[in-house]
Amino acid sequence: AQTVTQSQPEMSVQEAETVTLSCTYDTSESDYYLFWYKQPPSRQMILVIRQEAYKQQNATENRFSVNFQKAAKSFSLKISDSQLGDAAMYFCAYGGSGSARQLTFGSGTQLTVLP
Amino acid sequence: SAVISQKPSRDICQRGTSLTIQCQVDSQVTMMFWYRQQPGQSLTLIATANQGSEATYESGFVIDKFPISRPNLTFSTLTVSNMSPEDSSIYLCSVVSFGEAFFGQGTRLTVV
Structure with a gap:
């Protein structure tokens, strides 16, 4: 079974600064997806960024980028130029390849952005 | 992509009663997943719902407590x-x- 670990229950960052959220995972599969989801107080789960395991290049989406280390099974999220709207719970998630399988989520990191 | 309409958005219920939650997807999908997120916690999978067959429940969740219906590929x-x-x-x-x-x-x- 796959496991996802987020070791930072809470993080804070000053507005306009950069913050990195950590995630490690365990799997015996060679092909899979990794995700970061954001959940603001509205509780809607919003996809932030996605990484396919077969791609060596780290995914980027505007101010969001990942550091994917497949051998180390590490998948950290970097948020640059943090904005007040980035404040939310962030979940790292693992998804198997192939058919429409469910995701395995980490325990989450609550990010506070300080003005 | 897929757009999912879920309702109700919130409810306050008396203990001992039942609540049915509905999800409508804008496209046909083979499997739908139901998660529970307890206060301040992560998402825990309750069950996987396949159209035309019994739902598959995760450890700790039982059909009598969380019955699931999947009448078609969008609901x-x-x-x-x-x-x-x-x-x-x-x-x-x-x-x-x-x-x-x-x-x-x-x-x-919220159950009171």
């Missing part, structure tokens, strides 16, 4: 039965398309 319901305050949580439905998960807006359930 599913989850019922929380004989509720107790411990059932107070957010319930989310989800589908996966090309490896990406899409979620309903969630149902915030």
Whole structure:
């Protein structure tokens, strides 16, 4: 079974600064997806960024980028130029390849952005 | 992508009663997933709903407590039965398309 670990229950960052959220995972599969989801107080789960395991290049989406280390099974999220709207719970998630399988989520990191 | 409409968005229920949560997807999907998110916690998978067959429940969840229907490829319901305050949580439905998960807006359930 796959496991996802987020070791930072809470993080804070000053507005306009950069913050990195950590995630490690365990799997015996060679092909899979990794995700970061954001959940603001509205509780809607919003996809932030996605990484396919077969791609060596780290995914980027505007101010969001990942550091994917497949051998180390590490998948950290970097948020640059943090904005007040980035404040939310962030979940790292693992998804198997192939058919429409469910995701395995980490325990989450609550990010506070300080003005 | 997939758009999921989930309702109700929130409800306050008396203990001992049942609540049915509905999810409608804008496209046909093979599997739909139901998650529970207890206060301040991560998402825990309750069950996987396939059209035309019994739902598959994860350890710790049973059909009598969380009956699921999946009458067609775009719709599913989850019922929380004989509720107790411990059932107070957010319930989310989800589908996966090309490896990406899409979620309903969630149902915030409070049992009093």
